[in-house]
Amino acid sequence: MKKFITSLVALSAVSLAFVGSTNVSAQDGNLEIFNQKIEMQATLQEIVADFNEEFGANAEVVTVPDAGTVLRTRMANNEAPDVINVYPQNADFKQWAADNRFVDLTDQDFLNNLVEGTAETYAINDRIYNLPLTTNSWGFFYNVDLFNELGLEVPATWSDFEALVNQIKESDHIPFAGAFSTQDSWTLNGYHQLAWVNAAGSPEAANDYLRFSEVGAISAEDEVTQKVAEQLSLLVDNAQPNANGASYADSIASFVNGQGLILPNGMWALPVIMQQQPSFEVGTFPYPGQEAGQELTVGAADLAFSVSEESDNKELALQFLEYMTREDVLVRYYDIDGMPTTLTALQDHFPFEQTRAVSELVNTDKHFIWLQSEWNSEEGFWHATVDYINSGGDINVLETGLNNHFDPMKN
Structure with a gap:
């Protein structure tokens, strides 16, 4: 060995x-x-x-x-x-x-x-x-104390989310604590997948377009790609300085230090956040849908x-x-x-209120298995996410990155 x-x-x-x-x-x-x-x-x-x-x-x-x-x-x-x-x-x-x-x-x-x-x-x-033994889920952590101080509300719809980001910027605060480096691009895997499901209408429709379409079929001219790009653009120029090179640990430190009010990440990040003893109450919210009640999360077996x-x-x-x-x-x-557990004896035991808003969606129709369950690999998808963000939101960069990732699976 x-x-x-x-x-x-x-x-x-x-x-x-x-x-x-x-x-x-x-x-x-x-x-x-x-x-x-x-x-x-x-x-x-x-x-x-x-x-x-x-x-x-x-x-x-x-x-x-x-x-x-x-x-x-x-x-x-x-x-x-x-x-x-x-x-x-x-x-x-x-x-x-x-x-x-x-x-x-x-x-x-x-x-x-x-x-x-x-x-x-x-x-x-x-x-x-x-x-x-456990199931992960993905969503957004947020600084409850600053939200309350600034009169901000958790978004119920995507338009609410866009308005929230503008409100945060107008209050001279930074909306996101981000990790946009290639090395830790996996931290945004959930965001990008949720954007595709939101835009396409279902996990099946998202994979039909991404994974099971013809070679080179992903196009910047398509409405669904444009919807995804619009949602990813919420992160462009809205994170802490040097987020383009920030690591997973850097993004958590920025969030705990109050530099970014929202941390996009999986619920697996909570232990690391709490180990750094934030001086504020931590909350979470799921990925908003186009309408109220259409929120989503994504995940699968974790431990x-x-x-x-x-x-x-x-x-x-x-x-x-x-x-x-x-x-x-x-x-x-x-x-x-x-993380929500599959162990029968612990079904009535819930240790963290901080993550309940996202974790309670697990095992419901608002939680889907990671799209990469149908892929041969996933790293290229992660990299396409941060390449788009770091390009300033160039949709042609997104098109190229996604086709480069998925085309070899289609041959």
């Missing part, structure tokens, strides 16, 4: 050092738990430490920079971690599962601890290869584990998955993370 480091030539020296220091070989009692939830690393490590004590194991959480790329490289090199935090809505998971790279969990008793049907949502050929078919310790790995479905264990994660 350690040899995978030599194949990651694209990673920085710092990244390689980090991978090398945390890699765990699969031996008796040892278990590598590959984590993609950077903001939840400390909590997961605490849970794993208690698992080790109870079962006499030597499991270790591995969290690396650019985890998605690292995981794909390792899977390609047949060096899969034992337990993998993987996103079962994504195309790479679907292919790996179809290729029998994961242990079949269909008959595992611990699935009975989940709300009926949740694991089946991500089944491949009617078999279950993943344990989805979700699969077991590698290559693992030398499948029994211990399955024991860890069972352990994570215990109410007293998952509640420790849930009370920090706050």
